[in-house]
Each structure stands twice: as structure tokens, then as C-alpha cells.
Amino acid sequence: MFRYVLRRLLQAIPTLLGVSVISFVLVNSTPGDPILIRTFDPNITQETREIMRQQLGLDQSLPLQYFRWFTGYMIRPGDVVAQFETDSVSCRYVAPIGQTVCDTGGGIIRGNLGTSISTKQPVWDRMVERMPATLELGVASLFLTLLLGVPLGVLSAVRQGSWFDNAVRFLAVVGNAVPAFWLGIMLIFLFGVYLGVLPTGGRQTLTLDNEFDLVDRLRHLILPAFILAFGGIAGISRFMRTETLEVIRTDYIRTAKAKGLPGSRVWFVHALRNALIPLMTILGPAITGVLTGAVITETIFAWPGMGRLTFSAAVQRDYPMVLGAVMFFSLLTILGNLLSDILYGVVDPRVRLS
Amino acid sequence: MSVKEAEATPAQVKALALAPQLKRDPQTFWGMAIQTLRRDRLTLVAIGFLVVLGALAILAPVITGLIGVGPNDTNPENAFSPPYLVPYIEWRLGLDLETAPRLLGKTDGVAHWLGTDQLGRDQLARLLYGGRVSLGIAFLAASITLVLGVTVGTIAGFFGGLVDDVIIWFINTLVSIPGIYLLIIVSAIFKPNPMTLTLFLGLLGWFGTARLIRGNVFKVRELDFVTAARSIGAGSGRIMLQHVIPNSLPIIIVNAAIDIGVLILVESALSFLGLGVQPPTATWGSMLNRANNLMFLRDPETGGYLALHLLVAPGLLITLTVLALYLIGDGLRDALDPMMKNAR
Numbered sequence: 269m270f271r272y273v274l275r276r277l278l279q280a281i282p283t284l285l286g287v288s289v290i291s292f293v294l295v296n297s298t299p300g301d302p303i304l305i306r307t308f309d310p311n312i313t314q315e316t317r318e319i320m321r322q323q324l325g326l327d328q329s330l331p332l333q334y335f336r337w338f339t340g341y342m343i344r345p346g347d348v349v350a351q352f353e354t355d356s357v358s359c360r361y362v363a364p365i366g367q368t369v370c371d372t373g374g375g376i377i378r379g380n381l382g383t384s385i386s387t388k389q390p391v392w393d394r395m396v397e398r399m400p401a402t403l404e405l406g407v408a409s410l411f412l413t414l415l416l417g418v419p420l421g422v423l424s425a426v427r428q429g430s431w432f433d434n435a436v437r438f439l440a441v442v443g444n445a446v447p448a449f450w451l452g453i454m455l456i457f458l459f460g461v462y463l464g465v466l467p468t469g470g471r472q473t474l475t476l477d478n479e480f481d482l483v484d485r486l487r488h489l490i491l492p493a494f495i496l497a498f499g500g501i502a503g504i505s506r507f508m509r510t511e512t513l514e515v516i517r518t519d520y521i522r523t524a525k526a527k528g529l530p531g532s533r534v535w536f537v538h539a540l541r542n543a544l545i546p547l548m549t550i551l552g553p554a555i556t557g558v559l560t561g562a563v564i565t566e567t568i569f570a571w572p573g574m575g576r577l578t579f580s581a582a583v584q585r586d587y588p589m590v591l592g593a594v595m596f597f598s599l600l601t602i603l604g605n606l607l608s609d610i611l612y613g614v615v616d617p618r619v620r621l622s
Numbered sequence: 623m624s625v626k627e628a629e630a631t632p633a634q635v636k637a638l639a640l641a642p643q644l645k646r647d648p649q650t651f652w653g654m655a656i657q658t659l660r661r662d663r664l665t666l667v668a669i670g671f672l673v674v675l676g677a678l679a680i681l682a683p684v685i686t687g688l689i690g691v692g693p694n695d696t697n698p699e700n701a702f703s704p705p706y707l708v709p710y711i712e713w714r715l716g717l718d719l720e721t722a723p724r725l726l727g728k729t730d731g732v733a734h735w736l737g738t739d740q741l742g743r744d745q746l747a748r749l750l751y752g753g754r755v756s757l758g759i760a761f762l763a764a765s766i767t768l769v770l771g772v773t774v775g776t777i778a779g780f781f782g783g784l785v786d787d788v789i790i791w792f793i794n795t796l797v798s799i800p801g802i803y804l805l806i807i808v809s810a811i812f813k814p815n816p817m818t819l820t821l822f823l824g825l826l827g828w829f830g831t832a833r834l835i836r837g838n839v840f841k842v843r844e845l846d847f848v849t850a851a852r853s854i855g856a857g858s859g860r861i862m863l864q865h866v867i868p869n870s871l872p873i874i875i876v877n878a879a880i881d882i883g884v885l886i887l888v889e890s891a892l893s894f895l896g897l898g899v900q901p902p903t904a905t906w907g908s909m910l911n912r913a914n915n916l917m918f919l920r921d922p923e924t925g926g927y928l929a930l931h932l933l934v935a936p937g938l939l940i941t942l943t944v945l946a947l948y949l950i951g952d953g954l955r956d957a958l959d960p961m962m963k964n965a966r
Contacts (some may be wrong), residue, residue, distance in 0.1 A: 282791065282795075283791070283794055283795050283798055284798075286791070286792070286795030286796075286798075287795055287798050287799055290795065290796065290799065291799060291807075294804075294807065294808065295807065295811070441945065441948060441949070441952075442941070442945060444944075444948060445883065445887075445941050445942075445944040445945035445948055446937075446941045446944075447887055447890055447891060447894075447907075447937065447940050447941065447944075448891075449890075449891055449894050449895075449910070450894075450910060450936075450937035450940065450941070451937075453910070453913075453914050453917065453933065453937075454933065454934075454937065456917070457917050457927075457930075457933060461917055461918060461927070462927070556800065559800055560800045560801065560802050560803075563802055563803065563806065564802070564891055564894075564895070567895060568914075578803060578806070579806060579895065582806050582807050582810035582811070583810050583896075583897075585810070585811065590807055593803070594799060594803055594804075594807065597799070597800050597803055598798045598799045598800070601798050601799070601800055602798050605798075
């Protein structure tokens with residue numbers, strides 16, 4: 269088991285490297301001059317711009333820029349220590365290769381995602397600031413997904429062919445076809461505007477003392493969490509229906525029934541327990557789904573989370589911020605899939621031995 | 623009919639073939655699929671809906687010409703006009719003889735069947751023209767994902783080994799970046815027009831198709847007819863084109879229907895976020911983007927919500943279109959997979 273986990277972990281490293289290269293190239297292949305975007309001030313002279321360009325390494329080739337972003341080391345030909353050394357950057361001339369190596373103190377390998385252009389704060393700090401909101405929304409929606417999706421799926425399998433089963437299957441198909449953002453704004457209209465019983469957005473009501481108010485928080489949470497969970501509920505109910513139907517047809521269920529066990533015992537002990545096992549394996553994709561959906565849900569509901577942060581950073585062309593967020597979300601996706609694989613190995617010994 | 627076939631003389635065989643019980647036309651795979659589809663009413667309805675919608679979108683200039691409005695004709699005096707459809711029916715049925723003529727009088731005789739938006743633009747015209755853009759983007763992008771996915775998936779599955787390892791690593795890497803973020807970045811940075819948006823959606827959407835095809839090709843390449851083809855000297859290219867891809871066709875077709883639906887959802891989400899096709903070009907998603915900001919507006923006299931029709935119609939149309947595509951996908955799966963027929 270340990271070796272299986274280790275192998276999966278090692279396999280994730282090249283994937284993460286690939287993600288970093290692809291997102292870096294994508295973001296840096298944009299038309300337009302990043303310096304001009306950063307410094308619209310007409311008083312800045314061309315020379316100053318040139319110096320800024322050099323300090324940020326933007327005059328270098330893309331591979332060298334990537335190397336600098338990834339490791340934090342800037343490499344320049346010749347002895348140019350004096351030109352680039354500042355308070356935060358220490359440079360050293362390496363004679364054998366004829367290059368100056370500057371340590372800028374950054375680099376994502378050292379956990380430094382750089383500085384946001386729009387607020388001049390470290391990217392990581394901005395993300396940490398938004399994390400609790402996204403976590404709150406994500407956990408709530410995963411909880412809702414499981415709480416509603418699993419019973420719906422199991423019950424519709426138990427009552428296969430009944431009106432309940434048909435209704436659940438119909439809802440699952442329609443649930444996949446409804447755009448989440450439209451459902452979101454329709455619910456905002458219904459509950460927030462027309463009935464006026466729920467807030468239309470945000471994470472809490474603004475008050476002077478900003479006191480924690482659980483009821484208020486929950487009232488804000490319920491609509492976005494439901495919208496974020498919606499697609500997952502449709503997916504999980506269908507998944508659980510298929511799994512339960514498969515378990516019902518096995519020999520051990522027939523045996524349990526044949527030896528006269530009461531129905532509840534057959535259902536809960538023999539059937540449900542075995543049908544729930546495969547659920548673990550789709551936890552990874554479920555996490556990914558929540559992350560992916562968060563950007564749209566957070567934007568509709570003005571939820572101050574990381575999805576909305578990434579969205580506005582992309583619109584403002586805050587490249588370090590966007591890159592940092594993408595790296596973070598990709599890491600989470602990879603970890604989610606890894607978790608899924610590992611749980612799959614735990615559940616099914618054939619997987620980890622192959 | 624007691625003649626054993628092995629011992630039959632040619633004359634007896636001929637007589638056998640003419641026997642009325644055995645006169646049955648040979649059935650092909652596709653013929654059987656079409657027969658199954660014919661009995662599948664839900665799928666037929668979905669196909670019908672999509673054909674009508676497609677025809678309406680293609681004929682958009684003709685239809686809007688008949689009504690007498692263009693998709694971008696503004697008329698600020700007639701903003702937020704309610705849909706004319708319901709009053710018209712009431713008028714014709716003699717239930718309400720006032721509302722419909724009054725609405726018509728306000729608009730100089732132009733019937734806004736689905737009402738107008740905040741600039742007085744006709745919603746029906748915008749939905750039809752938006753349908754051209756939304757459907758066009760989705761169909762074109764789906765063909766790009768199909769071509770790329772089938773090509774890459776077939777190559778990876780057929781050759782296996784190192785080729786497969788590299789391709790799968792590449793796909794796994796790209797799949798690790800949540801797709802919507804990738805699209806948001808690309809479209810926030812490049813500000814797409816319909817053509818480039820199609821390209822982005824196509825180029826970033828083929829990974830799933832490729833994986834699916836790869837899995838199927840793994841199965842097909844082990845089958846006997848592939849070995850047979852190879853033994854009579856067929857090259858890899860010929861085997862792939864003549865044997866492997868045709869045997870993946872059912873999967874490819876089913877996948878295409880669902881893929882178009884997904885692409886419509888993605889495009890509308892991007893346009894809703896303001897990152898897709900830029901105004902004034904209408905798409906279903908961007909129409910919702912505007913409506914979203916107007917949902918609070920109320921008529922000062924009646925107190926009714928002014929933008930409700932702008933909120934409902936585009937979303938309903940997206941839902942129905944995507945639903946139709948998913949149902950067609952399901953129906954095709956049943957029709958094209960003979961093994962599944964008895965399972966249900």
C-alpha cells in the first residue's frame with residue numbers, strides 16, 4: 269500500500285511541472301506590453317521602463333523567464349552584478365560559465381508565488397485571505413451533495429421503475445442541462461427579490477462591529493451552496509442508483525433474502541454498505557467539480573472567495589495573481605485525483621497490485 | 623423444410639431461399655440503429671426540437687424581416703416592453719380586447735412577441751441571432767474537438783507504448799488545470815470574437831474525447847479482424863482508417879451529441895461572465911448577463927418586474943437545447959449499442 273501511494277505521488281510531480289510550464293507560457297504569450305499595462309503613468313520615462321523591464325526579467329527569453337519564475341534565480345550573461353544587485357536581490361558572478369546568477373528570493377519552488385500587480389500584496393497572502401470563504405462554500409456544497417444525492421440515488425434504485433425513480437432520473441438529466449448560473453440568478457430573483465426572504469449575495473450582512481452571526485451566515489450560504497451542489501447532486505444520484513442496482517443483483521443479497529433476514533437488515537447492512545464503497549472513488553472529481561463551479565457561483569453571488577479573486581485577476585490582467593491561483597487550483601485538482609486513486613486502491617486491492 | 627443445408631442440392635437451396643418464411647431482407651448495423659431510433663419517441667422529439675431551432679436560427683434574417691425588426695435596432699422609448707405573445711392570444715380569444723392593441727400602438731405596429739430589452743431591442747430577434755452564434759460556436763468547436771480527439775485518441779490507443787505514455791501525460795497535465803479557469807484566462811486575455819472563441823473551446827475541449835476513443839481503440843486493436851488485416855499486409859494507416867475508426871464510430875457519434883451540449887453550456891457561462899463574445903453581438907449567455915443586472919427593476923405604476931421575460935427566455939432556451947442534445951446522445955447510445963438494448 270505504501271509503495272502504491274508513493275508511486276502515485278511521484279507520478280504527480282511531472283504533471284505539476286507540466287501544469288506550471290503550460291500556464292506560464294499561456295499567460296506570458298499575451299499580446300501587449302506588461303510594463304505598459306503596469307505603468308500607465310505618462311511621467312515615467314522610457315529609460316525607467318527599460319530598467320523595470322530588466323529588473324523583472326521581461327527582456328529575457330521565455331525559458332529564462334520561466335526558470336526565474338520557477339526557481340527564483342535570474343541568469344544573465346557577463347559580469348553584471350553591479351547592475352542588478354539591490355536590497356532584496358543578491359547577485360554573484362560565476363566565472364566558469366561566464367554568467368551572473370541573481371537570487372531574487374522568489375520562485376514557486378520555494379513557495380513564493382510573487383506579488384500581485386493590482387494590490388502589490390504577495391499573491392499567497394491574497395489567496396489565504398479568501399480561502400476561508402471558498403472552503404466554507406465548498407464544504408457546505410459537498411455536504412449538500414452527499415446529503416441529497418446519496419439517498420435520492422439509493423431510494424430510486426430500491427423503487428426501480430416507480431414514479432419516484434422516474435422523477436429522480438428526470439431531475440438528473442435536467443439537472444445536467446440547466447446552466448448553473450441561470451438557475452442561480454432565477455433563485456436569486458425568486459428568494460432574494462420576489463419573496464425577499466434570503467439575501468441576494470455576499471457572505472454576511474455588513475455591520476459596524478462585524479460580529480459573527482451564525483443565522484445570518486447560513487442565510488447567505490444556503491443559495492450559493494445549493495447552486496454549487498446542484499450538478500453534483502444530479503451526478504451522485506445517478507451514480508448511486510447504478511451502483512445500488514448492481515449490488516441488488518448480486519448473489520449475496522439473494523442469499524441474505526433467502527435465509528430470511530428482515531428487509532431493513534438486507535438493505536442497510538448488506539446492500540447500502542457495499543453500494544457506498546465506490547462513492548469514495550468519485551470524491552476526487554467531486555472536489556474538482558466544486559472548485560470549477562466555484563468561480564461561476566462566487567461571481568453570481570458576490571461571494572468573496574478564491575474563484576471570484578481569480579476571475580477578477582484575469583479580467584484585470586494581474587498575471588502573477590492568475591498564475592498563482594491556477595497553480596493552486598491545479599495542485600488541488602491533482603491532489604483530489606490522487607486521493608481518489610489512493611482510496612480506490614484501498615477499496616479494491618486489484619488496483620494497487622497492478 | 624426438412625432438407626439439411628449441408629446436403630442440399632443447388633435447386634433445393636434456391637427453393638429454400640424462395641420460401642416465404644425466409645424472405646427477410648438482410649439488416650445492416652445502421653439500418654437496425656435507425657429502426658430503434660424510429661421507435662424512440664423522446665429522442666425523436668429532441669431531434670425535432672433541434673431541427674426546428676436550427677432552421678429558425680438559419681432563417682433568422684428572414685423571420686426578423688417579416689416582423690420588421692433587427693437584432694440591434696434600439697428604441698429607447700419602448701424599452702422593457704412585455705412579451706406580446708400572451709396578450710395576442712387573449713386578444714384573439716376575445717378574453718382581453720385592450721392590452722394587445724395598446725402594446726401594438728406603442729410600438730408603431732411592430733409585434734415584439736417576446737418583449738424588448740433595456741434598449742428596446744426585440745428579444746425574439748436577439749434570441750434567433752444569438753442562436754446562430756451560440757449554436758454555430760458549439761457545433762464548430764465540437765467538430766474541432768472531434769477531429770483532434772479522434773486523431774490523438776486513435777494514435778495513442780493504436781500505437782500504445784511510449785507514444786501513448788507521452789500523449790496521456792500531456793492530456794493528464796492539461797486536464798489537471800480546471801478547464802473553466804483555463805478558458806477564463808484565455809478569453810480574459812485575448813478578448814475573443816466568435817471565431818477565436820470557437821478555436822479556444824475546440825482546442826481546450828478535446829481531452830475527454832481523446833481518452834474515450836483511446837480506451838475503445840485499445841479494445842478494437844486486439845480483435846481478430848485487425849490481426850487479419852495486418853496478416854494480409856495492411857499498413858498501420860490503413861488499419862486505423864478502415865478498421866479502427868469505423869469501429870469507434872458509435873462512440874464518436876454519441877460523444878459528439880453530448881459534447882455539443884457541454885460546449886453550449888460552457889460558451890453561455892463564459893458569455894454570461896462577460897468573457898465570451900463581446901456586445902453588441904447577441905448570444906444566449908450574454909443576454910442573461912444583461913438581464914442579471916436588471917432583475918430588480920420594477921414598473922413604477924403596476925409594480926411588476928420589468929426584466930423577468932429577459933431573465934427567463936434565454937435561460938430556458940439554453941436548458942431546452944442542451945437537454946435535447948443530451949437526450950439525443952442517450953437515444954443514440956441505445957440505438958447504436960445492440961448490447962445495451964436488452965439491458966434496459
